[in-house]
Amino acid sequence: MLEIKDLHAGLDGVEILKGVSLTVKTGEVHSIMGPNGHGKSTRSKILIGHPAYKVFSGSVTWLGRDLLSLPAEERALEGLFLAYQYPVEIPGVNNAEFLRMAYNAKLKHAGKETVDPLDFEDILTAKMESLGMDSKYRERAVNEGFSGGEKKKNEILQMAVLEPKLAVLDEIDSGLDIDALKVVADGVNKLKGPDNAVLAITHYPRLLRYIKPGRVHVLIKGAIARSGGYELAEELEKTGYDAYIKS
């Protein structure tokens, strides 16, 4: 599904990713762990196509296509989803209306019939009920006035509605209380299936306890220092990142 080969990339001319390689197959759940400032979020921004982040060399293949040649909206339409670490607030734009537009854009891209507001209402209600989410998420403007936890839950709602092929979760667990963490983890677990994949970027293993990634990678100084199974996340909780940073 996704193949990253020797990726060098950064921001404002500064190289942050220094030769990252990673392969994600359908049905897999991966986690990238690492301390702050070592390139975890840069990787997510590169994948989604943020214009401020530049690729210096390397390649990213997505479903057999050159991902880096696709504009951001096409990446999303092709099934790539980024749950942001800091979702932006968009005053006045109704959350449900925005989600319907995004949902219909995806249907249209796939050559399918779009849904009218009433039909979408049913789809949204079903998703919100399955996640145990309050109706306020439907009525309010996109992320406006949301607490940190509410914003993260709203990202998960969007993910649930858009049903991506690959969900990249950028520190989705930061700033969450236990209840919100369960909602987020529940949303990820409901998405998981044989036809899609999840890439969870995090500092802490606590989210991983719920979503149980099959592969864990440690990102240090812009490169993957070690990969392993879920037990690597448990090990990191005991040992921390110090040994990797110093080596």
Add this chain to the structure above:
Amino acid sequence: MTTAAPSAESRILELYDKFPHSAPFRRVNEGGATRLSELGFPKKKHEMFTFVDFRGFVAQDFQYVKGPERPPSKQEIKHLVYAGCEKSLVVMVDGEFSAALSDLSAHGGALTAKALEANDVRLSEIQAENDVFACVNALFLTGGVKISTAGGRRLDVPLQILNLSTGLKPAGGGVPAYVPRVDITTSPGSEATVFFKSCGLAPAYLVDGIISADLGEGSALNLTMIQADSPESYQFFKTRGRQARDSKLNVVCAVGGGKFARRHFDVRLEGEAATLSLLGLAILEGAEQAHNYVRVTHDAQRCVSFEHYKNILNGRAVSSVDTTVTVRPGAQFVTSRQLINNLMFSPTAKADSKPRLMIHADDVKCNHGATVGRIDEDQVFYLMSRGLSEGEAKGLIIEGFAREILNAVPAGPAARDAAALLLGRLGEGKVG
């Protein structure tokens, strides 16, 4: 008003001499003339008109007109009346109240409208007037309408005030000018929703109007002003508000038409715990101008005022919001907020924002702020990363910017009209 500002007041007084005055209003007209002579036509550095470009305005050959030559029929204005307001309608044509076109049968006496009489206009009000265009209204005033609620209950049906300008060319040529005046009085405990729609049947005219809102104790007035005027029209409107104890005045002002619009709000919160909400939205293109000059005075304790103005500008459009909230000595525990947001789409558009506070009490919560900027690229990218095109993302953000104000219009046909009028300008691809 021929070519240069210095001669403008003499030109107005010349028109005044020729005007077919209505005898009962002569006293009012003379009061206006006296005050106009004292104030003079605004020069460029006049504090009240700092941001207003009068160059196009003074070149116009305006001719003040006394009522319509041929009033339209009910059938002709039918399409301008909101569904549900057919029996809750006050019509002004070319500045004059039309009892024949108005219908208040939905209210059974709980709301009345009658022709304004000269005695309804206080001379002291004209003598103290500081806005030259409000003086000009008094100068040519021959009538108007006086609307009152009776009893202390909420009116079930919203009232529509249709301010229609026929724009018919005066016999002697020139551009017709009208001076509508609407006085609204709410009785204690009553609540009314009013949609004031201003529109025209011809491209060019001038409206120099006054709205006076006198709110009784514990009453509420929800006033939506929708400016759907013709593309070459000029609009001056002064709204005077006086609020008694526990009254609520909620104003939404949507400017979506006309070449030039200047709105002056002068609201006094005289009674304790009165609240005022003043929201405005203008979407401008070409060389259009929209100006808001706002003065809010807190005379009493525990009052609240909230102002939020938003402007979307393209081309060489010009907007200004010049607002001052004054908290008088002794008006403790006042809460006040002023916010102005300008969204710019052209390097040649201009937005001036001047939110100010004058506080003479020591236990108040007041803040003010203004922003001027382009569309937020992070917001655009966020939406694009969900599959929307750049155009769709920007359209949604701009609409959202406008919706924050439009959503305050009470739901129904007026809200739909305001949204269609203003958001339609975005959809046409002219703005944004």
